[in-house]
Amino acid sequence: MPQLLKRLAFRVGAVPNERTNTLTSISNDGHYISLRPLIQLNTASEEEFPFEWVFAGTSKDIKVTHVKKGVVKQDFNFWLDTNRYLNVPNSHCGEINTVWTEWDSGSLAENGQVFPTGKGNPGVPFFELWHPLDPNRSDYVLLSGKKEIDLAAKAKSVVFKVVEGQGYDGMVIVTGNWAQGFLSKHDDGTVNGLNFLRTLTKYDGSKEAFVLYGPDAEKFPQEYSGFKVGDHAVLDGLKWEVIESS
Amino acid sequence: MPQLLKRLAFRVGAVPNERTNTLTSISNDGHYISLRPLIQLNTASEEEFPFEWVFAGTSKDIKVTHVKKGVVKQDFNFWLDTNRYLNVPNSHCGEINTVWTEWDSGSLAENGQVFPTGKGNPGVPFFELWHPLDPNRSDYVLLSGKKEIDLAAKAKSVVFKVVEGQGYDGMVIVTGNWAQGFLSKHDDGTVNGLNFLRTLTKYDGSKEAFVLYGPDAEKFPQEYSGFKVGDHAVLDGLKWEVIESS
Numbered sequence: 001m002p003q004l005l006k007r008l009a010f011r012v013g014a015v016p017n018e019r020t021n022t023l024t025s026i027s028n029d030g031h032y033i034s035l036r037p038l039i040q041l042n043t044a045s046e047e048e049f050p051f052e053w054v055f056a057g058t059s060k061d062i063k064v065t066h067v068k069k070g071v072v073k074q075d076f077n078f079w080l081d082t083n084r085y086l087n088v089p090n091s092h093c094g095e096i097n098t099v100w101t102e103w104d105s106g107s108l109a110e111n112g113q114v115f116p117t118g119k120g121n122p123g124v125p126f127f128e129l130w131h132p133l134d135p136n137r138s139d140y141v142l143l144s145g146k147k148e149i150d151l152a153a154k155a156k157s158v159v160f161k162v163v164e165g166q167g168y169d170g171m172v173i174v175t176g177n178w179a180q181g182f183l184s185k186h187d188d189g190t191v192n193g194l195n196f197l198r199t200l201t202k203y204d205g206s207k208e209a210f211v212l213y214g215p216d217a218e219k220f221p222q223e224y225s226g227f228k229v230g231d232h233a234v235l236d237g238l239k240w241e242v243i244e245s246s
Numbered sequence: 247m248p249q250l251l252k253r254l255a256f257r258v259g260a261v262p263n264e265r266t267n268t269l270t271s272i273s274n275d276g277h278y279i280s281l282r283p284l285i286q287l288n289t290a291s292e293e294e295f296p297f298e299w300v301f302a303g304t305s306k307d308i309k310v311t312h313v314k315k316g317v318v319k320q321d322f323n324f325w326l327d328t329n330r331y332l333n334v335p336n337s338h339c340g341e342i343n344t345v346w347t348e349w350d351s352g353s354l355a356e357n358g359q360v361f362p363t364g365k366g367n368p369g370v371p372f373f374e375l376w377h378p379l380d381p382n383r384s385d386y387v388l389l390s391g392k393k394e395i396d397l398a399a400k401a402k403s404v405v406f407k408v409v410e411g412q413g414y415d416g417m418v419i420v421t422g423n424w425a426q427g428f429l430s431k432h433d434d435g436t437v438n439g440l441n442f443l444r445t446l447t448k449y450d451g452s453k454e455a456f457v458l459y460g461p462d463a464e465k466f467p468q469e470y471s472g473f474k475v476g477d478h479a480v481l482d483g484l485k486w487e488v489i490e491s492s
Contacts, residue, residue, distance in 0.1 A: 006388075008254050008353065009375055016375070018351035039350040104285040105264035107254065129255055129262070129375075139380075140388035142252075 001153035002028045002175045006140060007036075008107065009129040016127070020052045021210075023198065024130070025173040025180045028157035029244045030059030033173050033180045035198055037211055049086075049191045050213075056080040056171050056182040058161075070102040074110075080169055080182045082194060090116035106144060107131045135176025138202045152176070159244035160221050166238060168216075170195075174224045177201040180211075181220045183238075195220070247399035248274045248421045252386060253282075254353065255375040262373070266298045267456075269444065270376070271419040271426045274403035275490045276305030279419050279426045281444055283457055295332075295437045296459075302326040302417050302428040304407075316348040320356075326415055326428045328440060336362035352390060353377045381422025384448045398422070405490035406467050412484060414462075416441075420470045423447040426457075427466045429484075441466070 007022035024034040036052040057079040065073040076096040078084070083091035091114075098112035108130040113123030132143040135155040143152055155176035162170035162183065170183035181197030195214025199207050199222060207222065219238040227233070231242040253268035270280040282298040303325040311319040322342040324330070329337035337360075344358035354376040359369030378389040381401040389398055401422035408416035408429065416429035427443035441460025445453050445468060453468065465484040473479070477488040 008351075008377070016355065016373075018349045018353055021351065103264045105254075105267065107264055109262065127262075131254070134385075137385075139383075140390060142386035142388065144386060 002026060002135060002155050002157035003152075004133045004135040004175045004178055005108065005130040006133050007128055007130055009127075011127040012124060016129075022052070023133075023178065023180060025175045025178065027159050027173050027175065027244055028246050029159070030062065030064070031159050031171065031173055031244065032057055032062065033171060033182055035180045035182070035196055035211065037196075037198075049082075049194075051082065051196070054080075054082045054182055054194075054196055056173075058171070067099070072100050074098045074100060080171070080184060085184055085189060085194065086191065087189065094119060105131075106142075133178075135178055138177050138200055156224075157244060157246050158224050158227055158242065160227075160233060160240040161243045163232070163239040163241050168219075168238060170219075170238075170240070172197060172221055172240070179222075179224060183214070183216055183219060185216065197222075248272060248381060248401050248403040249398075250379045250381040250421045250424055251354065251376040252379050253374055253376055255373075257373040258370060262375075268298070269379075269424065269426060271421045271424065273405050273419050273421065273490055274492050275405070276308065276310070277405050277417065277419055277490065278303055278308065279417060279428055281426045281428070281442055281457065283442075283444075295328075295440075297328065297442070300326075300328045300428055300440075300442055302419075304417070313345070318346050320344045320346060326417070326430060331430055331435060331440065332437065333435065340365060351377075352388075379424075381424055384423050384446055402470075403490060403492050404470050404473055404488065406473075406479065406486040407489045409478070409485045409487050414465075414484060416465075416484075416486070418443060418467055418486070425468075425470060429460070429462055429465060431462065443468075 003026040005024040009016045009018050020036045020038055022036040026032045033056040035054050038050045041047050041050055055078040061077050061079045063075040067073055098110050101109045110128040113125050115123045134141040134143045134148055158174040160172040162168050167186045172181035179199045183195040185193035195216045196211050197220040198211035199209045201207055219236045221233045221235055221240055227242045228245050229242055233240045249272040251270040255262045255264050266282045266284055268282040272278045279302040281300050284296045287293050287296055301324040307323050307325045309321040344356050347355045356374040359371050361369045380387040380389045380394055404420040406418040408414050413432045418427035425445045429441040431439035441462045442457050443466040444457035445455045447453055465482045467479045467481055467486055473488045474491050475488055479486045
């Protein structure tokens, strides 16, 4: 089922905080994008790149293992990753192993470790707290109630992927009223090669772009109706293929 | 300004969790009720009393001190307190000192200590994470956006207090569409003397009672329109006075 998760807290070390407005979109087929824009910008480098991190992957880039009721392991190997793209030092290295535990409240507690200096050296534990949003609503509505949870499980889930051979990698995931996208240019390696999208379809049908970042942002598809798998969309010369539609 | 806070996480010791659907109502004048119903009931004692804790106080029972931008101290001396009423061992003792820090996300991180064995002995630190809900909405909508925050600051705030001399203590706080109440019977000291209320006025004007607990729950006011300060409401023989209305 598609999911739209809002991060509530992030902790590395002792003190939790939340400096971002992070949403993670997970499509019905298991493709994912996590877009983590900073809310307040405190430094010149944050002004230049106002994101904590952005990553994305297809269902082949994550391994989900059931541990017990309410607990799953998720092992991530990102396809697209701003840290790797920008060659950020000491960020992480290789697969990220996480365990997700569902609380009675419906929130999801993610515990993991990153290994900034390689898996032979001690890892750095982290904790992230998430809550599913109702993807069919146009506010940050904490998903609760059986009827709403059942409806959310059937929310619209459409995924666009950049057709290979054009010098770009990219994916857009539409989950209910919310869409998020990652588009990077080959052989750039600077913030100029990165583009991100977050749009919301509002109650009156109009769209609001919360994030439309990067010099190639106009290449993102921003209309999501009437597509079936195998269809194409061409935006500002860039060809996308619909790899999922439900 | 009135506030309706939803607790997102609670930590005593190392591991956070959230087993309750806790809402704290704070009236425009600073009266407060925190109602913490458990979501899953695992033991016979939880079945008998399905609350982690409930407490309430008037603005005289809390001292709020500005520390710096985004940080306030809050020192609580509860007027009504289920732990004290039920004489729960090792719960807390005397004033509870807390520090609240606002995150960029708008969430509020509360850090404090309780002293179950008295202030002469080491305290037990705790952490609670809160986010303001939009009190004018009938779902768990995370408050965000300048327009919504400004409107929330003007939300309806009505407070009823049991008139003295009737053998009961009690308060109901109405915050926008949400109401919470605490009513306890003098000289009982068991769960049979405790009553709690949480109602929501829905979009169509109908009311849903999420919590209506206790043998005297029918004594709670459940209609909140048209009252001014000094007005009275009599419910099932119990007289309440309106001590705040805006």
